[in-house]
Amino acid sequence: MRPSDLAREHGLSAQAVRNYERDGFIPPAERTSSGYRVYTEVHAAALRAYLALVAAFGYAYGGRIMHAVHEGDLDHAFTVIDHGHGRLLRDRQTLDAVREAVGHLTATAREQEPAPGAGSAPGAEGSAAPGRPGAPGLRTIGELAHRLDVTPATLRNWEEAGILTPVRDPETGYRGFGANDVRDADLAHLLRRGGYPLEHIATVVHQIRTAGGTDELAGALDGWQRKLTARGRAMLTAATRLDVYLNTVGPAPYR
Structure with missing residues (x-):
């Protein structure tokens, strides 16, 4: 998938997707020989999870959760979620x-x-x-x-x-x-x-x-x-999408 493919699902710009990648909210994209970004279902699942977390917990907490996941520190990610609850x-x-x-x-x-x-x-x-x-x-x-x-x-x-x-x-x-x-x-x-x-x-x-x-x-x-x-419902949605993302990426490097 291209950046525009991921962006279209959420009504975002392609640049917003690239910014999320730059900021570590979704994993780094694969690159073609000519340098173009190539996204996979892993990136799509990460973007869905991040946006759901933002809706439930806000931008600051959503970003901290995704950073913790990408650093392999699920305990910290769950602690941030617990604070929100x-x-x-x-x-x-x-x-x-x-x-x-x-x-x-x-x-x-x-x-x-x-x-x-x-x-x-x-x-x-x-x-x-x-x-x-x-x-x-x-x-x-x-x-x-x-x-x-x-x-x-x-x-x-x-x-x-x-x-x-x-x-x-x-x-x-x-x-x-x-x-x-x-x-x-x-x-x-x-x-x-x-x-x-x-x-x-x-x-x-x-x-x-x-x-x-x-x-x-x-x-x-x-x-x-x-x-x-509405916030309670958003937290349920975020939990579901984060779980899908974790199952998509597997145990490593995001454990």
Whole structure:
């Protein structure tokens, strides 16, 4: 097969196929005596596997998986795949937690005081006086950032956008995040991974706070649920095509 033959199946250009070969995502092509590339079913299977991996895990992970396969390190390839599945599971768990939080919110009063001891232990940001950062039931910005695996700067951006409304210690200015802030941060983290802009997330969070209409919220969560389902299906397809490729190339040099 020529580069154009491989490209046609996927709606790509012949140059894209050559680029994938150059970058190590498919094996090196055989060459004719005049130097023209000749691809085989092995290359076709590799291209199908790579594109399926990209659809399931993204370009960075897809490339790492194919490089590991071509280096004969299947354990590393499977570890990268496992990380992708782990992130999908975390996203599902976060979505479930947000749905539960929203359901609880709409069934109870809007304003609730944090339960005693529900937050982290007193920290370094401020005194332990009730309603101040460092008090039981409140998290510091560092603790909340660690919980979400984001930077404190990200949380400050969310605050600036109106997504988070932490209390402030009047003496030090340190932020304290209560139960509602944790809930809103979970929602913001989820929707950001879904590609939603901060302005949209701020609108959704405002609807939750006011316990008003939740149609927009439900639509956002349903849309992200569909994305998670599509990603799960894409992972199944990628696993199938990678398995076909591994069976095509045999045990060596790709073991």
